[in-house]
Amino acid sequence: MTRAREADSATRPILELIGATKSYQGAHALSQVDFDLAAGEVHALVGENGAGKSTLCKALAGAIPLSAGEMRLDGRPVAFASPGEALAHGIAMVYQETSLVAGMSVAQNLELGRERFFNSLRQLNVRAQQTLQSLNFDIDPTLPVALLGAAQRQMVEIARAVVADARIIIFDEPTASLSPEETQTFFDLVRRLRRKGLSIVFISHALEEALTLADRITVLRDGQKVVCDAARRFDRDRLVRAMVGRDQDAGTARRPARIRAGEPREKVLEVENVVGANLVQNMSFSVYAGEVTGMAGLVGSGRTEIAQIIAGVQKRRVLYGGMIYLRGRPVRYRVPRQAINDGIVYVTEDRKVNGFFETMNAADNIYLGWLATRLGRRALISPAERRRIGAEWAGRVNIRALSEDATINEMSGGNQQKVVIAKSLVQKPRLVIFDEPTKGVDVGTIPQIHGLIRELADSGVAVLVISSYLPEILALSDRILVAQQGRIAEEFSPEDATEEKIMFAAVH
Numbered sequence: 001m002t003r004a005r006e007a008d009s010a011t012r013p014i015l016e017l018i019g020a021t022k023s024y025q026g027a028h029a030l031s032q033v034d035f036d037l038a039a040g041e042v043h044a045l046v047g048e049n050g051a052g053k054s055t056l057c058k059a060l061a062g063a064i065p066l067s068a069g070e071m072r073l074d075g076r077p078v079a080f081a082s083p084g085e086a087l088a089h090g091i092a093m094v095y096q097e098t099s100l101v102a103g104m105s106v107a108q109n110l111e112l113g114r115e116r117f118f119n120s121l122r123q124l125n126v127r128a129q130q131t132l133q134s135l136n137f138d139i140d141p142t143l144p145v146a147l148l149g150a151a152q153r154q155m156v157e158i159a160r161a162v163v164a165d166a167r168i169i170i171f172d173e174p175t176a177s178l179s180p181e182e183t184q185t186f187f188d189l190v191r192r193l194r195r196k197g198l199s200i201v202f203i204s205h206a207l208e209e210a211l212t213l214a215d216r217i218t219v220l221r222d223g224q225k226v227v228c229d230a231a232r233r234f235d236r237d238r239l240v241r242a243m244v245g246r247d248q249d250a251g252t253a254r255r256p257a258r259i260r261a262g263e264p265r266e267k268v269l270e271v272e273n274v275v276g277a278n279l280v281q282n283m284s285f286s287v288y289a290g291e292v293t294g295m296a297g298l299v300g301s302g303r304t305e306i307a308q309i310i311a312g313v314q315k316r317r318v319l320y321g322g323m324i325y326l327r328g329r330p331v332r333y334r335v336p337r338q339a340i341n342d343g344i345v346y347v348t349e350d351r352k353v354n355g356f357f358e359t360m361n362a363a364d365n366i367y368l369g370w371l372a373t374r375l376g377r378r379a380l381i382s383p384a385e386r387r388r389i390g391a392e393w394a395g396r397v398n399i400r401a402l403s404e405d406a407t408i409n410e411m412s413g414g415n416q417q418k419v420v421i422a423k424s425l426v427q428k429p430r431l432v433i434f435d436e437p438t439k440g441v442d443v444g445t446i447p448q449i450h451g452l453i454r455e456l457a458d459s460g461v462a463v464l465v466i467s468s469y470l471p472e473i474l475a476l477s478d479r480i481l482v483a484q485q486g487r488i489a490e491e492f493s494p495e496d497a498t499e500e501k502i503m504f505a506a507v508h
């Protein structure tokens with residue numbers, strides 16, 4: 001960075017959007033948005049699902065062209081035809097879905113798309129090692145990316161931006177897949193990048209993150225800028241009001257205790273001393289009809305793996321020991337299809353697991369969920385009926401797209417998650433396992449989804465909710481299990497549980 005730019009960086013923005021508009025088939029994803037980024041600034045973007053946050057970021061990073069409006073870099077008009085062109089101007093973006101190549105090593109990914117010459121693989125690895133070390137990232141550059149966890153993948157993405165000499169880094173929901181500790185590490189890193197003079201734009205649904213990490217916050221609603229102000233002039237209430245355009249209660253009231261001692265309960269699922277996959281050491285727990293069982297625990301405590309073993313997503317041969325009973329009958333599923341036939345549904349943000357059809361619209365995806373459980377009975381329904389079912393569920397989970405026919409890949413991240421949930425609820429399951437059900441969902445819609453999960457339990461379904469978001473566990477659960485290093489370390493009733501107690505059980 002030159003001295004001249006440093007001197008007036010406080011006053012002049014390095015990157016600006018003026019009247020930015022993006023339309024798809026005549027509908028506005030962004031409408032006349034002004035935005036600016038100062039040197040050495042951390043700028044947060046918040047708003048409901050579908051508000052236009054990702055669209056704005058993609059436009060800044062050259063991933064999509066604007067329909068109208070202007071962009072200026074250092075005061076000069078620019079238009080990027082591709083992300084590569086934006087990167088050549090020092091603008092890098094880290095996407096909601098990772099853009100790394102899973103089969104290649106960390107070092108190869110760092111150099112991807114750059115035509116630099118290395119004499120040997122060793123030289124490439126040494127160079128990558130230097131970069132990673134300079135960022136305090138503890139990652140082996142020779143590992144294939146496929147073996148990395150979410151946090152490490154993100155570190156590689158960040159390292160890649162640094163290798164490319166970016167001075168503006170844009171993050172789309174960077175903390176969504178990170179554990180609380182990893183999130184802290186990420187915050188420290190962002191602060192370090194800021195001290196180096198880099199500018200950061202980041203999107204987050206965790207409003208506390210925007211309030212603590214950002215210098216300024218811009219709120220978008222329905223494709224328009226509502227307000228942009230210094231972060232210290234916001235509090236949570238003001239942010240939520242700006243996002244939804246009205247007052248809104250917190251909505252995550254604690255669930256009253258409903259399990260009474262001595263009352264008979266139908267045990268739907270019993271997991272007995274299961275050892276399996278990489279992380280499940282010795283898991284035992286039960287899930288009952290009409291109840292929500294919450295499972296907390298750190299990333300890596302085996303929560304997701306046990307869910308995938310139960311639902312047949314993990315291959316049968318990874319179950320090394322123990323038993324799983326469905327209403328008293330021993331079960332071991334080879335493929336998810338068999339579990340679905342038995343009324344077990346596993347809901348996760350991993351779209352491959354959910355059998356998502358990205359080029360179909362929401363109604364058709366929901367219909368496929370409906371069909372999945374009724375296929376054997378040859379139940380075909382008319383297109384009109386299909387639409388009705390789809391529309392009804394789209395309303396219940398608050399799916400919002402620019403048009404009713406929008407395909408999944410035309411929908412925003414949070415709205416895709418809502419389709420996943422609707423698709424599973426329509427299957428009339430007996431046991432549902434939700435794995436991080438509200439990840440990426442805006443704060444306004446979370447209470448609505450919680451309402452649906454409770455309704456499901458009230459209708460007699462056995463529900464297991466895995467979540468890292470402790471307010472969610474407390475709001476939903478009739479019983480709370482805490483997983484720790486592949487075991488259930490503790491069980492709480494909702495009256496006894498507090499965030500502190502759960503955290504303590506999860507780490508000790």
Ligand SMILES: Nc1ncnc2c1ncn2[C@@H]1O[C@H](COP(=O)(O)OP(=O)(O)OP(=O)(O)O)[C@@H](O)[C@H]1O
Pocket residue numbers: 024028029047048049050051052053054055056400401402406409410411412413414415440442
């Ligand atoms: N390729 C596309 N074709 C049609 N519509 C699109 C396309 N991409 C995005 N949209 C629409 O533009 C609007 C804004 O989407 P965007 O992804 O920017 O939302 P977002 O604020 O990032 O939401 P989220 O919090 O759910 O990620 C949404 O209504 C979305 O459906």
Ligand SMILES: [Mg+2]
Pocket residue numbers: 053054055096172412413414
């Ligand atoms: Mg988005």
